[in-house]
Amino acid sequence: MADYTIGGVLSADQKQQFEQDGFLVVKGLFREEVAEIAGEFMRLHAGGPIPNCFHPVPEEQAKGDALKLYPRMMHPHRVNELAMKYMIHPKVMNVLADLFGKEPLAAQSMFYFKPPGAKGQALHQDQFYLKMDPGTCIAAWTAVDAADEENGGLxxxxxxxxxxxxxxxxxxxxxxxxxxxxxxxxxxxxxxVNMEAGDVLFFNGSVIHGSFPNRSKDRFRRAFICHYADESTERIAKYYNPLYRADGSAVIVAVNEDGGPCGTEYAFTGAH
Known part of the structure; x- marks a missing residue:
């Protein structure tokens, strides 16, 4: 077992809010770490494309599309030690153990740069993509910059x-x-959901959520986002194996071959 505890991390009121509303903001959970996170991902962006992770294009090819210059990174934990470190960081895994009431397993990491002028993300549910069975996932959405209605907050x-x-x-x-x-x-x-840099939003995989476009002139809205299952998970969409325990050990679960209730889930990369 890894360095996390079940129970005692969150207050009874916090756990009740998550159960009732489907989400919880833990203020300042990564306040001291966001500078390291931001610096590493800006370094990765400056280094150019990473196969199966992200593919920025030169400005002349972007034709004014901010997200072509700064596309999201998918599964950076598979190529970068710091991304893995924060995906399974004890601060996050402790909270997740309290919310799940079981051992958490990390399934996915993402990094969104969201520069000024970037589009938002339409309302959606994470479980549509991850297709965990049984149950549903929990997301941990770390604000690397302050996030609000102007710069594309959630x-x-x-x-x-x-x-x-x-x-x-x-x-x-x-x-x-x-x-x-x-x-x-x-x-x-x-x-x-307005957040300060270092705040972490935890939300249930069925919760409907999205984001505003970034209408600011000079403010990024960077975020490090991970999705988690718990130890009872038997199947998951094919893009997420292996899962990881808090100690970094890998767990393989069966692939969810079910096409899903909407019949379109496999038209996507399994990550959003």
Missing amino acids: VIVPKTNRFEVECPHAADPKVSFTREEVDVPAGYTAVP
Whole structure:
């Protein structure tokens, strides 16, 4: 077993909020570490493309598309030690153990640069992509910069954590870099989650969420985002093996061959 504990990390009120609303912000969890995280990923970007991770293009080819200059990095833990370090960092794994009530397993890492002018991300549910069975995932979304409504912060629909996967429709490509979108259910409201650098947002894989475009003139909205299963997970979408314990040891689970309730899940790379 690795360096994490089940119970005692979060207060009873924090665990109750997560259970009721589907999300929880842990203020300042990585306040001291965000400079190291930012510096390493900016170094990786300056080094150019990394196969199966990210593929930035020169400015003349981007034609004004900020996300072509600064595309998201997918699964950087597979190519970078620091990304692996923070994906399975005890600070995060301790919180996850409390939320799951079981041993957490890391499934995916991502890094979003989101420079000024970048599009947002249409409302979606993470479980649509990860297809964990049984249960659902939990995301840990670390704000590397302050994130708010101006520079492309997150919006979340509280209390949608008990929803099944909703089948999406086409998103507006003028404001979203992803192609599909789910609607806010009747009687629910999407609200902004403003965060300071170093805050970490934990949310359930069924929670509907997305982000604003970055309308600021000079502010990045960088974020390090990871997804987690728990030890009871038997199957997951094919892009996520192996999973990792907090001590870095690998765990292989069966591939979820089910096409999913919407029939379109395999049209994607399995990561969003």
